[in-house]
Amino acid sequence: METIAIREKIPCLDLKGQHxxxxxxMFxxxxxxxxxxxxxGGPFVEEFEHNFAAFCGTKYAVGVNNGTSAxxxxxLALGIGTGDEVIVPANTFIATAWGVTYTGATPVFVDCSPDTWEIDPSKVEERITSRTKAVIGVHLYGLPFDVDxxxxICQKYGLYLLEDAAQAQGARYKGVPVGSLGEMGCFSFYPGKNLGACGEAGGITTNKEVYYKHLQSLRNHGASVRYYHDEVGYNMRMGGLEGASLSVKLRYLPGWNARRKEIAKRYQQEINSPHIQLQYQxxxxxxxxxxxxVTTQDRDDLLKYLNEHNIFPGLHYPVPCHLQKAYTCLGYKEGDFPNAEYLAGHCLSLPMYAEMTNEEVSYVIEKVNAYGNA
Ligand SMILES: Cc1ncc(COP(=O)(O)O)c(C=O)c1O
Structure with a gap:
């Protein structure tokens, strides 16, 4: 029996309440x-860069047009290009790998841990070759990967460690903010992120001035002085409206993240169905x-059941990077990364946004727990 007879749809994410x-x-x-x-670019982007660097505990932040460009x-700032290899988790949004491909280097995929679903450090060494230059760890779903x-491994082999922190603004590893842990931290401020612009935007954080200066030039046609181009550069500046919108939202981010944690805690404590597995924290x-x-044996069945109850989860992500058509040329096959493949075939993202009401959270929990008991 329904506890709530008529209910609006509960999506995976709803930005209307926030805005x-x-x-x-904002206006x-x-x-x-x-x-x-x-x-x-300009003063509103600079103001955001200043605020965001302080938020991440880094000396510098450079605003760009999206997280993929970051x-x-x-x-590029690390000097990576054609002939190089960069290690990337197989279970991430494809843009982590795009960044590598755009430089002319090759993404080399690695499996995730079966419980945290983060890059598995014990699988990294076997993927290192004489061409490997860097490892990109992804703080997937907002949870930091095992940075230490x-x-x-990076120190042992002389590799750079980059953080893809697109999904993790405000997360901490052993108390230290993400974005300050590797050589550079790459962020997406896509509207649906925890900190999302009113528009497309991204950013890079770092403590090293050499990267900071190089990134400022790279995003601006390779020029540090207007109309004098020292290298082939890009038009990847952040827009002023995006920068200004991010400064407004950054003030609210700690509160919004705290509310997400509250909702997550309720999911973790109250979802007790034997059919559902949660990400290990x-x-x-x-x-x-x-x-x-979460994962479940028959994901499509759970999805259908939740949809029937007006709950609309997301799928992040249904196909791991190594099995994407775009990377057929790299020669991977099914079975190469069993944990990433399991996740892709069994994952489902429950509704999660700061404006969810307690009643909505209870409703989702109730329906998830009732799954399979009918
Ligand atoms: C893990 C990860 N990396 C990179 C990106 C790329 O960011 P953007 O969409 O801003 O280009 C995203 C965002 O979608 C992401 O989730």
Whole structure:
């Protein structure tokens, strides 16, 4: 029997509530950008860069046009290019691998751990060759990967460690903010992220001035002085409206992340169905629960059942990178990375956003627990 007879749809993510809450402040910020005609780069982007670097505990942040560009430019700043290899988890959003491919280097995939679903450090060494230059760890779903374990390997082989922190603004590894743990931290501020722009945006954090200066030039046509181009560069600046919107939202992010943690805690404590497995939360990581992913034996059946009850989960992600058509040329096959493949075939992301009401959270828990008992 339904506890709530008529219910609006509960999506995986709903941004309307967030934007309604800050509409007034946001429009004021947009007005300032408009009046200053500061649409490309400029003071509003610089202000956000300053605030975001402080938030991550790094010396520098560089705003760019999206998270994919952040990865691409960070790899270029490391000098990575044709003939090089970069190790990437097989279970991530494809953009982690795009960053590598765009430089001319080859992404070399590695499996994830069966319980944390983060890159498995014990599988990394066997993928290292004389061409390997870097490892990209992804703080997937908002949970930090095991940074120290990867650092040991990177030091042993002289590799760079990059963080893909696109899904993890505000997460901490052993108390330290993500984005400050590797050579550089790459962020996406896609609207649906925990910190998302009103538009497309991304950013790179670092403590090293040499990267900071190089990234500023790379995103701006390879010029540090206008119309003097020192190298082939890109037009990947962050827009002023995006920068201003991010400064507004950054002030709310700690509160929004805290609410996500509250919802996650309820899911973790109250979902008790034997049909559902949750992501293991290791003691090193403080997740910001960008996504709340679970696995179940028959994912399509659970999806259908939840849809019938007006709950609309997401799938992150249905196909692992090594089995994507775009990477057929790399010669991977099914069975290469069993944990990533299992996750892709069995995962489902429950609704997760700060504006979910307690009643909605209870409803999702109730329905998930009732699954398979009918
Ligand atoms: C793990 C990961 N890496 C990279 C990206 C790319 O970011 P963007 O969509 O801003 O290009 C995303 C975002 O979608 C992501 O989730």
């Amino acid at each position: 309604e809450q800050i509409k007034h402040e 004021e910020a947009f007005e300032k950008v408009y009046e200053n005609t500061a649409f490309s 990865l691409h430019l960070a790899l 374990a990867l650092k040991v 290791p003691e090193w990581g403080e997740s910001v629960y960008h996504l709340f992913v």
